[in-house]
Amino acid sequence: MDIVESVSKRTFSGSSGTYNVQALELAAARQRNKLKGFNVTVRFLDDTEHDFFVGKRCKASVVMEQVYQHLELVEKDYFGLQYSECGSAPNGNRPEHMRWLDPSKPIKKQLNNCQYPLFFRVKFYVSDPSKLQEEYTRYQFCLQIRRDILEERLILAPSTAILLASYTVQAEVGDYQPDEHGPNYLSNLQLIPGQSEDMEKKIAELHKLHKGQTPAEAEFNFLDHARRIDMYGVELHKAKDNTNKEIDLGVTHIGLVVCQNNIRINTFSWSKIMKISFKRKQFFIQLIREPSEDYDTLLGFNMESYRSSKLLWKSCVEHHTFFRLDSPKVKRKFPFSWGSKFTYSGRTEYQTVADVRRRGKLERKFVRSPSKQLVKQQAAPSVEDKGKVSLAPGRPPRPYDNKVTSLGAKEPRKAWADDSQMSDE
Missing domain, CATH: 3.10.20.90 (Phosphatidylinositol 3-kinase Catalytic Subunit; Chain A, domain 1)
Structure with a gap:
């Protein structure tokens, strides 16, 4: 060992070309730091x-x-x-x-x-899926709404959940094939909360009716039905009204909604609201005075904290700007007013739609991610436990079903259009 070391030192000391690896590695590390x-x-x-x-x-x-x-x-x-x-x-x-x-x-x-x-x-749930020009954007929306349903953030009727699940199956596995899809072909897929065998049979029956729909068409129909759900795109904020009754406030493209037990009980549209403000734990909306009224209507809500009050106010600012204004750069009438100077700094929906239409649709391919699988136990689970078992990694995607090219100029088939209407077009 000593002989090798001595030879190495003599070799490097008398060499005509040397590359100091360690010194350069240390210099690169210092640069990264x-x-x-x-x-x-x-x-x-x-x-x-x-x-x-x-x-x-x-x-x-x-x-x-x-x-x-x-x-x-x-x-x-x-x-x-x-x-x-x-x-x-x-x-x-x-x-x-x-x-x-x-x-x-x-x-x-x-x-x-x-x-x-x-x-x-x-962040901003589109009011109409036809505004989304890109198939890949609609796919991302479907992933979000499916997650909202499974995590029970979006509460909906069982019949609607079954219908949406059938569109998910059509987008993932393609047309129903009797020789390939057995009686329990949906039992391992996590599609809706509290999934039961009876629900799976109803999903399968609806899946048969979607024959001929491409994944893009099935996802368009999924979104078109989802947007009609009462609580679509509503993120709830806990509050109390002036009688100290517990309620929830949410913000959508329509305006401010008031909910109780996940049921919408009132809506204040943007066109009816004059101002929104907050002070400490209180959140206020001032409504536009009607011709028959002699006074301004100011509604106050008690939030859980100052932080939650400001969070709701910021959400209102962002949603109103995104959905109702052509551009976020609107000059303030009172530039020296007190309070938060927060504004929405991104593009509005109007700007996004105009820009994509001007540039044209992007032709691209992508692989859809399959639904998660439900892991079944050795023993058959009870009715109460079905749908509450742990998750396993999803099955591998089937390229011939899921790898698709954007439809380009072709518009997705509407959910309410039958085959005869499509042939006439």
Whole structure:
């Protein structure tokens, strides 16, 4: 060993060409440290994850753009990234625990030490799926709504849940094939909460009726029915009215909705609202005075905390700007008014739709992620336990069913159109 070491030293000392690997590795490491960057893990709607490297001094818009580019997402303004200070996943029962990443602010101030993942989610639920030009965008919306249903954030009637599940099956496995799809071909797929054998039979019967629909058409029909659900796209915020009765407030493209026990009991549309404001734990909306009224109507709600009150107010600002304005850059009438100066900084729906129509649809291929499988126990589960078992990784996708090309100029078939109507067109 000593002889080898002595020979090596003599060899390197008298060589005419030397490449110092260790010194360059150390220099590269020092350069990376100067960047003071870190990896951010993003969890997508199909349960896949990806790490993105960002600098601590960068604005959050940097990582958001990396995410959109990773997905090759064109209609990106409907989506956002959520995070939790405690690391929990998005929870419809406690929305105040979640924060939307603000693209205009430095990422360091929002994520602190970045120990927890970011969640890619739909932020603005489109009012009509025909506004979405890209098949891939509609697919991402379907993933979000299916997740909302399974996690019981979106409450709906069993008949509607079964109908939506049948469109999911059509998009994933294609046309019903008697020789391939046995009596229990749906029993391992997680489609709706509390799934039972009776529900699976009803889903299978509806699946047979969707023969001929492509995955894109089935997903369009899925969205067209989902948007009609009363609680579609509503994220509830706990509050109390002036009689101290517990209620929930939610924000949609329509306006502010008031709910009790997951049932909508009142709606204040944007066209009827003059102002929205908050002060400490109180949230206020001022309604436009009707010709028959002699006074302004000011409604106040008590929120759980100042934080939840401000969170609801910010959601109102963002939804009104996105769905009702042509551009977010609207001059304030009173530039020196007190209070929060928060504004929505992204593009509006009007700008997104106009931009995509101007550029044309993107021809692309992608593989749809299959539904998760339900793991059945050795013994047959009871009726009460069915649908409550643990999850296993999904089955591998079938390329001939799921790998599709965008429809291009062809419009998706409407949910209410029959075969004769389609042939006439």
